[in-house]
Amino acid sequence: MIDLQHSSEHADGVVDLLGLLSYATLSGFFRLSADAAVAASLPDKIALSEMAVAEYGHFRQLLGRLEQLNVDPDAAMRPFVPALDAFHARTRPADWLEGLVKAYVGDGISADFYRMIADLLDPRTQTLVNDVLADTGQADFVIVRVREAITENPSVAGRLALWARRLVGEALGQAQRVAAERESLARLLASGDPGQRGKIGRMFSRLTDANSGRMAALGLTSHRVPPADRP
Amino acid sequence: MIDLQHSSEHADGVVDLLGLLSYATLSGFFRLSADAAVAASLPDKIALSEMAVAEYGHFRQLLGRLEQLNVDPDAAMRPFVPALDAFHARTRPADWLEGLVKAYVGDGISADFYRMIADLLDPRTQTLVNDVLADTGQADFVIVRVREAITENPSVAGRLALWARRLVGEALGQAQRVAAERESLARLLASGDPGQRGKIGRMFSRLTDANSGRMAALGLTSHRVPPADRP
Numbered sequence: 001m002i003d004l005q006h007s008s009e010h011a012d013g014v015v016d017l018l019g020l021l022s023y024a025t026l027s028g029f030f031r032l033s034a035d036a037a038v039a040a041s042l043p044d045k046i047a048l049s050e051m052a053v054a055e056y057g058h059f060r061q062l063l064g065r066l067e068q069l070n071v072d073p074d075a076a077m078r079p080f081v082p083a084l085d086a087f088h089a090r091t092r093p094a095d096w097l098e099g100l101v102k103a104y105v106g107d108g109i110s111a112d113f114y115r116m117i118a119d120l121l122d123p124r125t126q127t128l129v130n131d132v133l134a135d136t137g138q139a140d141f142v143i144v145r146v147r148e149a150i151t152e153n154p155s156v157a158g159r160l161a162l163w164a165r166r167l168v169g170e171a172l173g174q175a176q177r178v179a180a181e182r183e184s185l186a187r188l189l190a191s192g193d194p195g196q197r198g199k200i201g202r203m204f205s206r207l208t209d210a211n212s213g214r215m216a217a218l219g220l221t222s223h224r225v226p227p228a229d230r231p
Numbered sequence: 232m233i234d235l236q237h238s239s240e241h242a243d244g245v246v247d248l249l250g251l252l253s254y255a256t257l258s259g260f261f262r263l264s265a266d267a268a269v270a271a272s273l274p275d276k277i278a279l280s281e282m283a284v285a286e287y288g289h290f291r292q293l294l295g296r297l298e299q300l301n302v303d304p305d306a307a308m309r310p311f312v313p314a315l316d317a318f319h320a321r322t323r324p325a326d327w328l329e330g331l332v333k334a335y336v337g338d339g340i341s342a343d344f345y346r347m348i349a350d351l352l353d354p355r356t357q358t359l360v361n362d363v364l365a366d367t368g369q370a371d372f373v374i375v376r377v378r379e380a381i382t383e384n385p386s387v388a389g390r391l392a393l394w395a396r397r398l399v400g401e402a403l404g405q406a407q408r409v410a411a412e413r414e415s416l417a418r419l420l421a422s423g424d425p426g427q428r429g430k431i432g433r434m435f436s437r438l439t440d441a442n443s444g445r446m447a448a449l450g451l452t453s454h455r456v457p458p459a460d461r462p
């Protein structure tokens with residue numbers, strides 16, 4: 001009885017993670033192709049389009065797995081549409097640079113979140129998730145472009161640092177919302193931990209810590225937010 | 232001497248056609264992915280994204296051929312950016328249905344134009360162009376959705392018929408601009424014809440004729456533009 005319950009909880013968690021990740025990669029495809037459309041040069045348009053198409057390839061892999069599991073992809077994704085759409089609506093980049101930072105910081109923190117869930121699931125799901133979250137080359141492109149922009153005009157660093165912190169706040173807020181609203185995910189994340197909230201809280205601290213490396217890579221850590229920009 | 236001149240004219244024509252078609256497919260990818268992002272349902276989002284990614288595959292094939300010919304893709308595409316961007320700026324769909332009609336009618340007439348140029352070139356270029364212009368499944372999707380919309384609300388037919396005619400006018404205008412501005416294309420299109428303008432004129436009549444079939448497929452032919460909608 002306990003085993004059965006555990007395996008059904010596990011299956012719900014797998015479907016939830018795959019559904020969430022499917023809609024996230026589909027949204028990622030839309031965002032990257034929109035960024036590509038407004039990129040200033042043809043080589044940048046092509047570089048971003050390649051990332052968009054790679055992201056769509058990840059979406060297809062996830063869809064294939066949902067179909068193998070006889071799960072309707074539409075039904076699996078739908079619960080996560082509001083949280084992801086809300087994240088994107090609340091974090092519309094004001095320009096090209098903010099778009100790049102969003103692609104790198106937002107995708108990075110989401111990927112960490114998905115990997116933490118996958119770690120609680122079966123090896124096959126873990127492999128698929130790690131595959132799908134494999135770097136599309138986006139990171140290098142963003143780091144080069146953001147560092148170039150800061151060298152050219154050091155004053156953008158403060159604005160971008162503030163923007164990156166806002167993205168992290170919004171991403172954690174939506175991740176918390178998803179974890180709280182989906183019982184199967186909440187149970188999974190808290191599994192084996194009598195003090196459930198403690199475990200979820202620690203997970204979110206780990207997400208924030210992991211983000212520091214990305215901020216440093218962009219050259220945004222040593223830049224304090226200028227007082228005038230503080231809300 | 233004549234042969235050499237002919238072959239250099241031919242080579243310029245090939246590069247121009249590949250450059251034009253490359254930027255057209257890249258723009259097509261941007262437009263289709265933007266349409267997918269605003270589609271109302273997840274299945275429609277997926278169907279349009281699949282078409283967008285197929286279009287990007289065509290772009291890659293063209294890019295590969297330009298690289299084989301040792302031509303810088305950026306330089307090959309750049310001359311055609313203004314005309315294609317102008318076409319898209321002048322024909323921004325007001326809603327989802329206008330976007331669908333644009334995808335079908337606009338892409339259809341462009342494909343006819345590209346095929347007519349390819350027919351004047353070598354078999355290898357012809358094969359590539361026909362490959363790249365192969366239907367991505369978009370046509371069936373659009374026909375079904377537009378016919379559904381007309382059945383649901385017959386009054387949209389008049390508006391869409393007017394819109395389709397505007398698209399054809401804008402497409403022919405930009406095609407004429409491209410043919411006139413690029414000497415190598417103009418020479419190619421007029422090749423072997425002492426009355427050059429006559430030949431190009433007949434080509435444009437053929438483009439208009441070929442469009443009637445698409446209008447009929449959408450169920451838009453029998454619908455006269457209502458007097459109130461006339462400009």
